[in-house]
Amino acid sequence: MTGIELHGVEKSYGKNQPVIENLDLQIGEGGFTILLGPSGCGKSTILRMIAGLEKETAGKIFINGEDMEGVSPGAREIAMVFQNYALYPTMTVKENIEFGLKNIHVPKPEREARIGEAVKMVGLAEYINRKPQHLSGGQRQRVALARAIVKKPRVFLMDEPLSNLDAKLRAQIRTDLIELHRNLGVTFVYVTHDQVEAMSMGTDIVLLENGKVRQQGTPGSIYSAPRNLFTAQFIGSPPMNIIRAENLAPGVRLPNGAASLGFRPENAVVSSDGNADEGRASFRGELVAREILGDHAIYKFKTAHGNIHTKSMSGRVVEYGEWFVGVEGKHLYFFDEHGDAITQSGGKNA
């Protein structure tokens, strides 16, 4: 058994409803696993339980096959990067990085070597004697990373580490993190509510809602084969268009049991011609808003079936007015009344 395993984990605070109930989760060793979900879905709580900062109410957590019951956070061989960096304000960059090593009695020459290596990796060598308050947000984040790297942990835990940075810096540190993960080859568990971070960095995404895993898989599979409405609408920007069956024109053929139909904005084609071929869906609507974003454009149409978003990479600008939005049959998704995906033939989409 390698990686991280959660078996029947439950977490509740006081006598309140549990925030996490009977959770089973497997996080592969050496992967970059993203815990993704809206705020309040319990993703940070899961991370904190893995770190040992919060005790699970019930269930078991294993790291590389070892039961973590009663193991203190410091003894779990993990490192964590916090959203607000949590740097020790009275210590210099070097002391911040060194603190954990001193506590586990790493001899000084080895400490120096490891610190040198870590600060080089994050590009902080010249700031080593500064205090955190004299560093920018991005630099602080790098110190937090160096502090984690230097411990050579089995598992890196990151709790929304990029959310306090501006967009440009976020993009830059995202690629740095991918590189870091490839260089170190250890398990990364990363909590975020941002699907861009999840899709760009993750090798495995665990999508959570109300403390439950809604879908787990590679970014590709989560995007192309959503197992439920929640996943379909959480991933993708803009999210998948969903049209309730009762709002569809009588002519459209749906699989048995389908309660709604979905398609991604990027798979929709805008045309002036509404003739639908076999298996193709077509909706007539009025273009009410458009966002031209350089390499792509996002359009919002008002139709009799509800609002529809489309995304075009063609560079052709669609003028305001009446249009047809068409989607090929292979790009259509169907969901039953519970929100679970079903196939064209009406079977469950496994």
Next chain:
Amino acid sequence: MQAAAVFRKTFGTACRIAVNLLIFAIFFIPFYWMFLTAIKNLGQTLQTPPVFWVSKPHWENFSKVFAAIPFFHMLKNNLIMTFGIMICQFFTVIPAAYAFARFRFAGSGFLFGLTLATMMIPAQLVFLPLFLMFSRMGLINSYASLILPWATSSFAIFMLRQTFKQVPRELIEAAKLDSASEWKIIFKLMLPIAKPTIVTLGLITFILNWNDYFWPFVLTTNNAVRTLPVGITSLNIVDGGVKYHILMAGNLLLVAPVLVAFFFAQKQIIKAFTYMGGK
């Protein structure tokens, strides 16, 4: 228009300087008057109208202080009492404040409330029972009787608890992940962060106890452990009649260490009141 703006600016600056001068005068004049009186002779202290400058300072007033009371003995007592209290408070206040800030235990809210409530009890109410208690224990005229009643401070516990509570939870969690023990978290993380508050509290304790008159006066019947404020007050009645100049020379010697302490700690004090945490 421009002339009006210039006038407004000049007038504003002038007002600000005037107010600053007034505040300065309020704080400075008593010290100046003390110093001036300390170098006058008896005649000058009683002169009407009072003189605000002495051309021939009487430095011998200070040696009269040393002659009138066992100054260095009392200074030693003062130092033992003040630093004894500060050391005791260091060991009682920090753990209590840390526990109240960081741990939830049975009755923690009640105990903290009780600690705060002790601030509301007037000193006049407790000094008699305390005196009786110390006298029954045979501790009158001992350092213990001067130190023990102030061995902890609910005000300091409250202040330090607030400072500890301001430390972001993640900092402590990061330290735990860095394998730091609870003691290490206290000494390497929390105390350095709380340093400005601790220095300020230390200074307040120092000033309060260094200048304390009432308790040392009540708890001592001879000069064995009497402190300077008690001794300085006794200068009042040297050779009969009030000798203001000797009294003020003694007072000047008494407050000098406080001024020196404040001078060295002022940076930390300002920090303590502006510190916003490590974000």
